[in-house]
Amino acid sequence: MSIRVDRINKRFNDFIAVDNVSLDLPEGQLTALLGPSGSGKTTLLRIIAGLEQADSGHIEFHGQDQTHEHVSDRGVGFVFQHYALFKHMTVFENVAYGLTVKPRRERPSKEAIRKKVMNLLELVQLDWTAHRYPAQLSGGQRQRIALARALAVEPKVLLLDEPFGALDAKVRAELRRWLRRLHDEIHVTSVFVTHDQEEALEVSDRVVVMNNGRVEQEGTPEEVYDHPANPFVYRFLGNVNLFHARVHEGTATIGDLSVPVPEHHDSQEQDALAYIRPHEIEVLASNESGDAIHAIVKSILVIGPSVRLELQTEHSKELIQAEMSKHQFRGLGLLQGDEAWLRPMQSKVFLQEDEAPAVSGS
Numbered sequence: 492m493s494i495r496v497d498r499i500n501k502r503f504n505d506f507i508a509v510d511n512v513s514l515d516l517p518e519g520q521l522t523a524l525l526g527p528s529g530s531g532k533t534t535l536l537r538i539i540a541g542l543e544q545a546d547s548g549h550i551e552f553h554g555q556d557q558t559h560e561h562v563s564d565r566g567v568g569f570v571f572q573h574y575a576l577f578k579h580m581t582v583f584e585n586v587a588y589g590l591t592v593k594p595r596r597e598r599p600s601k602e603a604i605r606k607k608v609m610n611l612l613e614l615v616q617l618d619w620t621a622h623r624y625p626a627q628l629s630g631g632q633r634q635r636i637a638l639a640r641a642l643a644v645e646p647k648v649l650l651l652d653e654p655f656g657a658l659d660a661k662v663r664a665e666l667r668r669w670l671r672r673l674h675d676e677i678h679v680t681s682v683f684v685t686h687d688q689e690e691a692l693e694v695s696d697r698v699v700v701m702n703n704g705r706v707e708q709e710g711t712p713e714e715v716y717d718h719p720a721n722p723f724v725y726r727f728l729g730n731v732n733l734f735h736a737r738v739h740e741g742t743a744t745i746g747d748l749s750v751p752v753p754e755h756h757d758s759q760e761q762d763a764l765a766y767i768r769p770h771e772i773e774v775l776a777s778n779e780s781g782d783a784i785h786a787i788v789k790s791i792l793v794i795g796p797s798v799r800l801e802l803q804t805e806h807s808k809e810l811i812q813a814e815m816s817k818h819q820f821r822g823l824g825l826l827q828g829d830e831a832w833l834r835p836m837q838s839k840v841f842l843q844e845d846e847a848p849a850v851s852g853s
């Protein structure tokens with residue numbers, strides 16, 4: 492079931508929570524709505540669900556207008572961060588709940604319900620918990636049961652609002668891998684709200700990056716990570732170093748280094764910032780090519796198999812971070828306080844006028 496979001500607007504008093512958002516979410520895909528706190532992700536999800544009415548715009552499921560359909564008629568399944576299971580019911584009864592409360596004519600037989608619930612519990616790999624109560628499960632297990640419960644009524648679309656937000660980092664990381672595998676099996680069109688970039692990039696087929704109620708960029712995880720459309724997306728999707736640059740007729744210069752920027756071929760002597768991720772900086776112990784960026788090693792941090800260097804250059808306000816493998820680092824033989832030279836392996840140059848305000852919130 493594909494989802495179309497067509498020019499949706501939503502205000503809360505004077506505050507614009509969703510600002511003319513249009514999206515096409517393809518059938519069978521897992522789409523992440525990613526953005527900082529307050530960017531309008533949950534409001535948009537609730538409008539798709541029918542839990543919130545938009546001021547204007549339309550929601551379609553598979554070409555059919557849902558704008559005026561009640562939430563109970565839209566066929567959506569939900570999993571929320573704190574979507575508590577019924578405490579007084581066993582796991583089995585919780586998952587069966589949506590089926591047992593169906594009107595008699597639509598309700599499956601007891602045996603059919605039993606089969607379906609046990610199949611779902613196998614799917615979420617918790618069939619052995621059927622007779623337990625929620626209090627006897629871990630937080631991660633409870634969320635998997637909440638997902639099984641949402642799937643029991645065969646929703647047309649599955650909406651997840653920070654489903655793993657309350658869990659600790661390790662369980663969260665396990666569950667997102669598990670969700671990805673589960674989605675590969677069931678292929679229900681799903682929309683997933685998160686403010687965690689890693690989670691969005693790892694789990695989803697498509698990422699929609701939101702900010703101030705608007706869509707900044709949408710695309711596959713690779714597209715948004717490798718080709719951020721603007722400075723906001725660049726900063727939001729991971730650590731990034733900013734170098735002061737000067738752009739003139741398709742060439743950016745950072746100190747002695749020149750980088751081709753054909754997209755800015757008609758710029759004349761403009762101030763710009765070059766965005767370079769820590770793993771995209773090559774660190775050299777000497778300036779053989781003669782045009783690398785001069786720096787001083789300020790700190791060396793070994794993190795498991797990789798090494799993060801902090802370096803000072805006159806072309807950046809902040810310390811520059813560079814990441815490499817331990818093996819590469821040993822080859823350089825650099826010590827704290829040494830001179831080093833930097834070359835970007837990949838960069839993106841934005842003119843100063845394109846600059847967005849810094850990311851605030853989470």
Ligand SMILES: Nc1ncnc2c1ncn2[C@@H]1O[C@H](COP(=O)(O)OP(=O)(O)OP(=O)(O)O)[C@@H](O)[C@H]1O
Pocket residue numbers: 503506508526527528529530531532533534535686
């Ligand atoms: N019922 C409401 N009444 C007034 N303002 C609201 C209401 N619901 C949301 N808002 C405001 O709309 C903005 C967007 O909220 P929303 O929950 O959609 O953001 P979000 O991106 O999901 O953030 P978070 O990650 O913090 O949940 C916020 O500034 C919020 O305070």
